[in-house]
Amino acid sequence: MRELTGAASFQWGTAPRVLIVRLSALGDTLMSTPVAHALRDAFPNAFLGWLVHRRCAPVVEGNPYLNCLHIWDGTLSGAVATVRSLRQTGYDIALDVQGLLKSALFPWLARIPQRVGFADAREGAARFYTHRLPSPPPAPFVAGRNLQLLKALGVPVDPRRHRMLFPLTETHRKTARRRLAALHLLPKRFVVLAPATTRPQKHWVEERWSELAERLWRDMELPTVLLGSRSDRPLLERIARRCRITVPIVNDLPLKEAVALIELASALVGPDSFPIHAALAVGTPAVALFGPNDPVRFREERGIRVLEHDLPCRPCRRRPTCGGAFTCMHLITTDEVLAAVAHLLADIRQTVRG
Template structure:
């Protein structure tokens, strides 16, 4: 169970912005999707605003993360990118309508000039969006994707220190903005807490609870289903905590199957918004999850968290003494999107219930110490 405490990434050869007092700058952060990556990139906004008082941070996002980002005090504006509509128009070969949409989106982007566009996704489409912004300076991560010429600067993601969010920290270091930390954090509005509390009271009463975040879009990141059920039983018996299942609407069928294995689980999958899920995570006594957005959110919220990694391992050090990563590297791991084990996923099978319970006890003990 390697738990690394790596230092922050070494500062790159920077290309600093003018001093903070020069004038307020408008930054566009392009990280449209993937909840976990949005959460890990979010500290960039705080660093920018601390280094450049008066700066305006605009976030380009897909609709499903827009409300979450609007609730973050370090994000001044959310620009919603209608990706699904563009894909539908392209698929239907409605080229004229697509061109009109793209042109209107570009006009909106350029209605208030962007000084710096930061593409922290590194895909062709995100580079195109950076170019559409008309920003004089367009900085992005190097990748195998085409479109490098659309950026004015392309940088590496920095040394692999295996610390959460290091590539995003590396970006603000490159810009000369980093000062004294990269603070992970998520803000949850009071109304989301109230709605979440109503749902929890309806299903659990007023008792404490744990949260499981077991669902992802890739099967190689899943833990063995029966082990979740067994773990729920052990947590209920040892810690006197029922388990709340969280996930998106697309996880509903898998959640029903999992919840049927244990009476200790309360299935709220598909019944909460992203902000309501964040509120439920904020109140959890313990969170256990795989490499999925809600797990990363729990880490950012500094909840007692155990993250189960195998085919992917985005980080090992969480910047929090209340969150531990379980990862047992095999010769084939991390395989990411190209598993070779024909569905066996031994990297996840290597994580047993005792491993998870021991880690849970550790993070709960740290939490109890305050």
């Protein structure tokens, strides 16, 4: 295997057949979509494919920069069929932007000649690459690490142009508008609250979600919607029950339609999870509540306000040291969130006037 510092010894060709490998998760898959845009800009005649897990497929289904989508169902038999499909498609290059053993194995088993990823890939994934790239420093854009992989291979990248893309059709938007009408809400006159996340250390205080919904209505005359998945229902119901106003729950929409609902909102508030990335992708202002993770990738993103409190133990990421206190999230107050929403909306009004 060769350690690369740039494009030397790597061959793109004029019309490469490139497989982008990002199986999961939802937010990470969305943050990888600028790779397809940058590749299409650099190689208009390229054949671009994407390998994704079935759960995350809606994130890239309909992406205009892709020629092909390979959807793995998560099973062993499905993996065998997927490898067969990859071989038949005849890729020249595989870009593993996930960096896990499973994401590295697919291109290796498919015998794709050039397999590229970062040298610091987890679970020993780098052993299956033909080309390993030095890990880049953290970048202040959500797609920074992924785009830096391309840059190291000589592909021109522009974080302002190569943005996250979540493909939506008019059918998805019509479904979202119908749901909004059923809730007696108007487009761009409500705030989405998306409180759920997969790790407890990223959760905000439940009672404060209820207080925030009440304050948004009382102070800004903005109604709210609690948005989540079917498995989030218990959390959403607890928050809604604490409210002294009616706050509707929406947790039964397919992913595409849920993102279309986010697109219709004035703003979205949530922890470091997929809805924040979705809001950025569709142009909805977002307030992101950060605790265990470092929000460096949002530093230069527009349309987002990050709320965080510095503590010596941050960032702990997946290994909290606070014994379940999660102080970093508890320090974020309702007043801070309310002020952030107000500032975001004021910025938008100023931009429109300007």
